[in-house]
Amino acid sequence: MLEFDGLLLNIYNSLSLWFESLGVPLIWLDLLVMVFAGAVILGVIAVSVLFLVWWERKVSAHIQDRLGPMRTGKHGVLQTLADGIKLLQKEDIVPRVADKKVYFWAPVVCFVTAYMAYIVIPFGKGLIARDLNIGIFYIVAITSFTIISLLMAGWASNNKYALLGGMRSAAQIVSYEVPLTLAVIGAVMLAGSLSMVDIVKAQGPYFWRWYWLPQILGFGIYFVAATAEANRTPFDLPEAEQELVAGFNVEYSGMKFAMFFLAEFANMFTVSAIATTLFLGGWQPPLPGLSFIPSWIWFFGKTLFLVFVIMWFRWTYPRLRVDQLMGFAWKFLLPLAFANLFLTGLGVYFFG
């Protein structure tokens, strides 16, 4: 019972028989399935963020030769839960001069877009909320909305730091989106499909056939651009603590702040999950002989490894300057992404 795909299909089939015998239209069952998927994914986000925040603190601590949280539960595993409960009880302070409506909706938009991207992430064989045929394109589209929420937060706070942070993140995310999307197109060309499940299946269960090897340039571009998209160090200028005192979310407190925080970690998981799907074979084992380990364990293993690499970046590289940041996107990553497209086109034509 370690693989879910057959199990879920069986449950669906028996439920549909039951609904038919009751005379209820099947559309209600579909609706029920969608709401169930939505609830499950909320659970996945909550658990993965609880874990990732703890893990980030532990990784940071151990890289710096500290212990990190140790008191709340064994090795501090309950630390994030405690922080969450604390944030729930914090007073919600809205600056008098803020634009109240926009201020209220910014964290909502931020979280909802991060959440909606999870629809097309294949967590395992058959473990996907809905395999949209435009999967990867949908993700690229929906994650762009993050910019709007950051701008909303920055502008509505009526705070100079927040405004500068919001502006910076808009400029940065917008700039890195172009090489990111071009790198995605390289993998799409090899797979010939936009559906996340088809892209995973096209890569097969041999690790040297996964797209990280033919798309090694694309993988590199994607990963660097994704780090920037997720606002992580060395690209964390929008929230540079030392100069912008946390950027667009200075004025947020309590649960509203928690939503931004949740969305940030959910986004970090999303970009790693997409990298896993496009370049590291998704839920496929590296060798067919290893398929006794369930597919979702492979998926989470690879994704969490990539998340770990992003955290590792944070304690390895210093933050860039704004002009370096923009120059790197437009003058280095973008030409490189074009070169990758040319090479992939020629390669697929002559050897594909």
Add this chain to the structure above:
Amino acid sequence: MADDYAIIGIFLLIGIGFVLVTFFIARLLRPHRPSDVKLETYECGEQIMGSSWIQYNVGYYIFALIFVIFDVEVIFLFPWAVAFKKLGLFALIEMFIFLAILIFGLVYAWKKGALRWV
């Protein structure tokens, strides 16, 4: 299975619902004691110097323009990438011409100094 894209709407509603319910629960639990000083905008403890909704030079404006151009081009590349294997040499050459025009545009913007930080 009903319409594939219905799930997007349902996720939208669940997401908004989740956030609003969380805000509501927090409202029941948290204190609410606003004071004049608390509601001031944060400026590192200094006196606030006017509103931040002022006109100032947004150095990113040109970047936004270039982004719009390139992002639209990238959207055109998606259908090509999907159908590329079936279309063969013609599509390859045609897309190379398309990309070459794009790169020419990038070089032009570069030479004009639009990519320089101001």
